[in-house]
Amino acid sequence: MDQFDHSLEVFIESAGWMAPVLFVLLHVLRPFFFLPVIVVCIAGGVLFGFLEGSLLSFIGLSLMSLISYLLVHTFPRFQKRLTRLKDKVFKDRKVTVSQVMVLRIMPFVHFHLLSLYLIEMSASFKEYVYYSLLGLIMPAVFYTAFGQVITELPWYLTILLLFILIGVFQLLGRINKSQMQSKV
Template sequence: MEGLLNDTLAYIEAAGWYAPMLFIILHIIRPILFLPVLLVTLAGGYVFGMFYGMIFSYVGLMGVSLTFYWLIERFPSIYEKLKGIKEKLFGSRGNVNIWQLLLLRIMPFVHFHALSFYVMEESKNYRDYVKTSAIINISPAVVYTAFGGLIHQLPLPGVVAFALFLLLFMFILRPKKHGDPIHTDDLETPIPQK
């Protein structure tokens, strides 16, 4: 998959005026290719620079969110699977405010669609879902694209050091046990075990 991403990015860089459209399409089909949001958005900052990378990544993330809403209702098995993930992440109450959603959206180990599913379940209607998605998609577009633009400006030793830092950061933040849900102790009070 990494070779596919590199080839795709090289093609997008050489595409000229329709490169942004190809990048946005890459964002929308990213879930099918099993590419992480972090990787594609970093690439946007690297290829287009910080300002345009943020804009194109934001449009792509909104495209993914809108497509998700439309598709999830057509696939009941995926709906049920995401409902189980939502229960593991947020428990039965799941009272998460917009600021927490903004932070969760940039956490690399929180599944993008699980968070979209949470927003969908908590929204009153489609319009409310779109409004909330429009707010929470700002954080990955800004943060990840800024890192991508920074990587583009760093010399090779800086890129290597930054990559090692990211790997260490992801290692530290990983769930400690296999099958252990992401700990959300700070987000809500834990449900007592029977």
């Protein structure tokens, strides 16, 4: 990971004014390199600073969300694969928009899978874009600002943070379920 960060830093410095464009492109190509979102966002914070790194990560993740939408609607086979993955990961479970937003913050959760959930919950492309962009603000800011701190935390604090996020995810599911039952 340190070697990747150093190599990326040298490459970005030599790129000059093209560095932000290349960084956004890295976000778009990230799935092909099997890089987690957190790694790229951390690199953005290190290379560009908090504000510019967060903004560039948000732009890159937003483009990736739009590409996810296009992939799902253009390639039925891609949608089938994601649906199978969804059935394996969240078997017989309904996930809400707020839960998807919490899952976006968790490292190593499949980006396209969460996009599929948002696509299925949205009535239109405009609504998908709204939910998707709203759900990308926190990961871009959180990982860029605190990503380096998270990677330096002892393993037990990292696991504690993961359990806190899982607890918030579960709580949001219960709140949504009780709201649905009270409407009936």
